[in-house]
Amino acid sequence: MFLAKGFTGASLDELAAAAGLNRPSLYAAFGDKEQLYIATLRFYGAKSIEGLDAILAGPGTIQQRLAKVYSAAIDLYTAPPHRPGCMIVGTAAVESPTYPRIGEAAAELLAAIEKSLERGFAASDLPKTPAPAERARMASAIMYAIAIRARLGTKASDLKAFANSMVPTICG
Numbered sequence: 001m002f003l004a005k006g007f008t009g010a011s012l013d014e015l016a017a018a019a020g021l022n023r024p025s026l027y028a029a030f031g032d033k034e035q036l037y038i039a040t041l042r043f044y045g046a047k048s049i050e051g052l053d054a055i056l057a058g059p060g061t062i063q064q065r066l067a068k069v070y071s072a073a074i075d076l077y078t079a080p081p082h083r084p085g086c087m088i089v090g091t092a093a094v095e096s097p098t099y100p101r102i103g104e105a106a107a108e109l110l111a112a113i114e115k116s117l118e119r120g121f122a123a124s125d126l127p128k129t130p131a132p133a134e135r136a137r138m139a140s141a142i143m144y145a146i147a148i149r150a151r152l153g154t155k156a157s158d159l160k161a162f163a164n165s166m167v168p169t170i171c172g
Contacts, residue, residue, distance in 0.1 A: 003084040006091040007037050007102065037095075038105045041087055045109040049116055056120030063171045065120065066139060070163035073143055077150035078159065085151030089144050114140050126171060135170055142166045 001010045001018045012033060016026045030036035055069050077085050084090065088106045096103025114136045121132035121139075130138075146159050154162075 002037055002040055002091060003087050007033070007095040007099065034099055034101060037102060041092060041102070041105050041109065044087060045112065049109075049112050052113065052116045053119075056116060057123075062120060062124035062126055063167050066171065067164055067167050069117075069139075070143065070146065070167070071160060073146060074150065074156050074159045074163065077147055078156040086144065086147035089147040090151050110140070113143075138170045142170070 001014050004010075005014070012023055012026065015033070015036065016023050019026060021029070026036065030039055051072060052069060055072060056065050058065060058068070060068070073086075088109060092102050092106035096106060114133070117136035117139045118132045121135045124132075126135070142163065146163055149159055149162070150156075
């Protein structure tokens, strides 16, 4: 619900229905809507980091693994029936000026994503210049560009072509 409608756009009734809870139970479990949003962001963020770590620790060259990361993200961002993109890019970035705790949680998640990518680059046989942290920032920036394009309706095949064109630049 948050991904589809954003923090402010998702009503408490919609959130309660989506969670299978009544409003009092939702408040008892999470405190308020902002805390529910942050918990949701952290939950999906942790799942994303797990998937990212698994792909980056898997077989193949770093170029192949990065392409697989992008492909998995594109599959997630463009899954029917919606084209949700990424919760950080699609909703948290919009809400953070008004809700700083949302911005803080999203910034923590961005840092964790970059650390995961950095570990992947550090363990690769790529030259250490640019440094793994610099490659990680480039790789994550492309992921956010993909998320924006997905949210705007770019076809998955076009997103994959875009992502694949960036891998040699990042890993070169």
